[in-house]
Amino acid sequence: MSDKKLGVLIHGAGRISTQYIKAFNNNPNTEIVAVSSRRIESCKQRVEEAGLKNVELYTDYEKALKQDNVDIVAICTPQHLHCENTISASEAKKHIVIEKPVAINLDELKAMRDAVRKANVKTIVGFVLRWNPLFETLKAMIADNAFGNIYFVEVDYQNYINSWWSGYEAVRKKETGVSASLVGGVHAIDALRWFAGRGRYKSAKPIEVFAYKGGFRMGKTEAYVKDAHRWRDGAKPLEYEAFEIGLVKFDNDILGKFSTNSECIMPYSFPIEIFGDRGSVKDNRIWSHKYPGQTGWVEIPTIMPESGDVRHHPFQAEVDHFVDCILNDKESHCNLEDAVLTHEIAFACLMCYETGEPIKLPLL
Ligand SMILES: NC(=O)c1ccc[n+]([C@@H]2O[C@H](COP(=O)([O-])OP(=O)(O)OC[C@H]3O[C@@H](n4cnc5c(N)ncnc54)[C@H](OP(=O)(O)O)[C@@H]3O)[C@@H](O)[C@H]2O)c1
Secondary structure, X not given: OOOOOEEEEEEOOOHHHHHHHHHHHHOOOEEEEEXXXXXXXXXXXXXXXXXXXXXXXXXXXXXXXXXXXXXXXXEOOOHHHHHHHHHXXXXXXXXXXXXXXXXXXXXXXXXXXXXXXXXXXXXEEOOHHHHOHHHHHHHHHHHOOOOOOEEEEEEEEEOOOOOOOOOHHHHHOHHHHOOHHHHOOHHHHHHHHHHHOOOOOOOOOEEXXXXXXXXXXXXXXXXXXXXXXXXXXXXXXXOOOOEEEEEEEEOXXXXXXXXXXXOOOOOOEXXXXXXXXXXXXXXXXXXXXXXXXXXXXXXXXXXXXXXOOHHHOOHHHHHHHHHHHHHOOOOOOOOHHHHHHHHHHHHHHHHHHXXXXXXXXXXX
């Protein structure tokens, strides 16, 4: 292994980029060498607040990809740009971090998967919760047979998506955000696959999906202001239903249920339930045959997935894992190939709303 650090280009200098800049800057094997975005002011702001030196700034992404010392690209633009950004980075033979959702339709998903396969570069998708400490603990316990043979998993994404979010304008529109389960709930869908995977670093393969959509918020200009616990009028409305509920059959016989609730009047929450023939999980509360004397829930003190604030998410662990994969020529469990299966569930829900029938997977 050479002593040279891997050079990182950050593309899309918004909110999430702040976390990738921090994480790549902290990793001893990487350095930020370039930032590109729509506006040069955003690039400057990111570099200045992080105290970075010797970083090239661009408003032309294709030009940034030509910079000699760029080895990794972190795509932090809004979701409707991820496909074209990923294809360009693959053609330039860069390893790629792709924020979720990676694509806004099945054609994009296929095109980017094919481009990455052809270029044979490494990828990781921003399903950062896989490194949340509660997730890590539960996956280790699943691998240790703490719950026996798992037969049912439920995960729910509960977050009132607010218009203060810099990405809200792209997220709220049907054309660029597509659905609540694609832009937000995809974290719960990925967690469902992760906990249904039998093994420490395995996620389960979905084979069938059935879903309903509903809720009250679509098209409404009244918005909930969570921090002030009040309502205001004049907000730009969501163009799709903010509530979805889906059932998933996996190829290992586990059944899954997820919901996306982007209109709940309460603080952010991400409940997890796992049921096996030797134990159960309710968030960080455990009931297991491994504790034969237990008379009440065993509660694990840990960091819960209970915040939508990106500063709370374990991006450092995600980035360190990705750099390790690149340096040691390993594929990540959270690569684009794996993320295709998570995204297919969100797209299958949309197909189900059209047909009213269960949708068989895979779709690609
Ligand atoms: N994994 C997670 O937990 C997590 C959390 C939050 C967000 N995300 C995802 O991360 C992505 C970005 O979200 P965000 O919250 O960071 O949004 P954001 O603050 O709006 O940042 C997006 C940035 O992309 C830039 N951009 C927009 N159009 C562009 C274009 N045509 N060319 C180049 N740059 C362009 C904008 O740059 P300018 O400032 O230069 O105009 C903006 O700063 C979304 O897909 C979102 O779903 C993931």
